[in-house]
Amino acid sequence: MNSLLHQFADWAAPFSTGVWLLALDWVIRLAALLWIPTRTTPAAARSWLLLVGFLPLVGLPLYLLFGHPWLSRERVRRQALASEVIRAEQAPHGALRWSPSGSPDGSGAAVEMVPLVERLGDFMPTHGNAVELLDDYDASLRALLIDIDGARERAHLLYYLLFDDAVGEAVCQALERAAARGVHCRLLLDAVGAKRGLKHYARRLRAAGVDLQVMLPGGLRWRRSGRMDLRNHRKLAVIDSGAGYVGSQNLADAMFVRGFPNRELVARVQGPVVAHLEGVFASDWYIETGERLQVKPVPVSSDANVAMQLLPSGPAYPFGNARDTVNALIHLARHRIVLTTPYFVPDDATLSALRIAALSGVEVQLILSASNNQRLTAWAQDSYYDELLASGVRIALYRPHFLHAKHLSVDDDIALVGSINLDIRSFALNAEIGLLCYDREVVARMREVEADYLADADTVTMEQWRRRPAWRRSREGIARLADSLM
Template identity: 80%
Template structure:
């Protein structure tokens, strides 16, 4: 047989094997994208699928996550006095058991939630809390840059360690590559424990698929305060031309211990070392009910996606969603469409500028379908809107690191905080109104005037949604 015949046989052998293999191991949407790639370029598509086609984690990581979930549930069992149970038949009666089943944490009362909308102000509060720490500082972040913010955080951790404070820093191996390269030795020399998460290189087989990332942003200071939201440890313009606008929640009360439990889980998954987590008492001066939602490929369900869809289905009057990246799966798209068609005022707020060009093209392909269903789409212009949050009626607000895209739903470890508090929702409504004041609403008439080449570009980008 000639070389050409062998190559032809190999080419078709790969296509047929992919047709049999891929649909049984990935979702239908992802299988569609991968089969298209393998069908067009088999010799390229096959190795790419083997590397990135299935969101697998090592068995040891899955085992450690399962054990961490078990410990979290067992440790909460004696603390029923902290549990918050909704009264009546509102939407929160459905969300509380769902989140506890998905993410292990019960809802608690006696919390304080402060929404921080100012980038520099949020950073100052964090640095002040680190400087005031007496026992421990635990930081878990996706991104830390070698810039003025990275320097400020490093200096604050070194000062805390010099006072005898136990300081631990967990950073994503890819997102925080620059910060790890510049600050790791200095921090360790000062007594700060530093570890990278989901490392690549020769260690990737012990972690998981190479593009799986820990996208969480969490800071815990003593038992007194914690931070969760969208802001990384970097200057607002760490992507040139895209100054970020963020939203962070500074919390106090029992939820602080829950955020520390998430840190301790990730620390255990990365190092094998178990940390003690101590309960935090309810506050006397505040009584917000909140519930934590960790998500990621180590969990048996798509925690983030299922929560977003449930909130959309439970909305009765108003649903506002804010995200920098909007590449939804079929379930999320359907939930938003059904909510709008049911008469809910659904407002999607996106950033007019975007640092991920392919993602921006893909998300534009969804606009017409959403507009036809009655979903409002606003494009915020002054900054790159990197905040990630949503609000439901006047009752619930979700804030954290979760984007409304397939990567956040299936590939990244994420964190969300669901607040069952009308005052928190009212404050979030003020922030949403501020976005809308500087945003342009997309109309069907305007959208239909875009040139044909843009529509083709959007369609091609959408075909690759499962690669994002």
């Protein structure tokens, strides 16, 4: 009898294991269905539920690591405190506030954008600024190095990427020289983007007296920062109170990704906006270190008198600052809007805004890069062309370089330049920075840059696009399913 029972147990054991695994699969699927939609956007929830539905034992761990753009409570608390300080410190400088009403460069769009951007990102618009748009890669880096070599008090740099190449070496040498002169040099670098530069230069820079801090570190410390793939993607520099830099360019050679020479756009600014850039730097420094920096007094206004407003964004803020600002600009365009980005994976709201603008008669021009160093992103990006072309959006693919610049222009009145890509990662996961310029001359200069792109770009037509093979359409559709995960 015992022998028969043992034989039956041996025969039934595989079935028991199979039943338990099947039950576990369905428990994971049902738990995901009840839990995931309450913690993320509907679009992201659909992507995650699809993954969990097909691969429960793989999808659930991935969701727990990457599914919800959470930050530690301490980081959110520090951002809220930094926002309070920024608003309070601007109060005594009301004379520098620019008002779009009554200004020759104050369009109806500016009247609506100014309060929105201030409520989202804390910074008031100021007049008395000057800006130089630098679209020459090497010239932009030379200007930064010259300013660092001329620094007398401080040099504050915040960058996503520092590479161990000739550019990284030149920047490090400039900081070493400045520190040797007694200049207080502070450097904030993203832990992932600047991994190679940190490995190569961190010890050397600290030994030279440069105060270097790593943003959003991983490893065992990730729980004190946030979700593992959240990044600080900002690129800015402040030299004394005299000059600031903001744009798309990293501290690396244009060929740091082999086969993809980058083309960028950077704004070198002077005037009160420099103090606001330093406020963003001080906020990130405080969030990472807990140390409160003393931001210097507002510098003397420039004769150029350009109206500007900063827009920081990121998961530490209560709203999607970058997404809401870009969508508002699209909706407020009356004649023409030109959007330049290397990565175009819009959320539903942005896609709808572009479609509505084009169908309303606004000339909507997208300038994208013909080459792309993110293959899955490129495939997902392609999936949006058919709908956009059908609604009248113009799409141009720039050929000569990897177009890494990120900017847009609205009618003749507003320009936005910075680190913000038109993708869900920039809108929801990365800390980004944008600079709005309410000035016709700045927009005219940006139009020149845009025209230069278009002169070396291929126009995508509906007839040509619909001739692509069916396998490409399938690939695009599958890649688009992961749009909220990119």
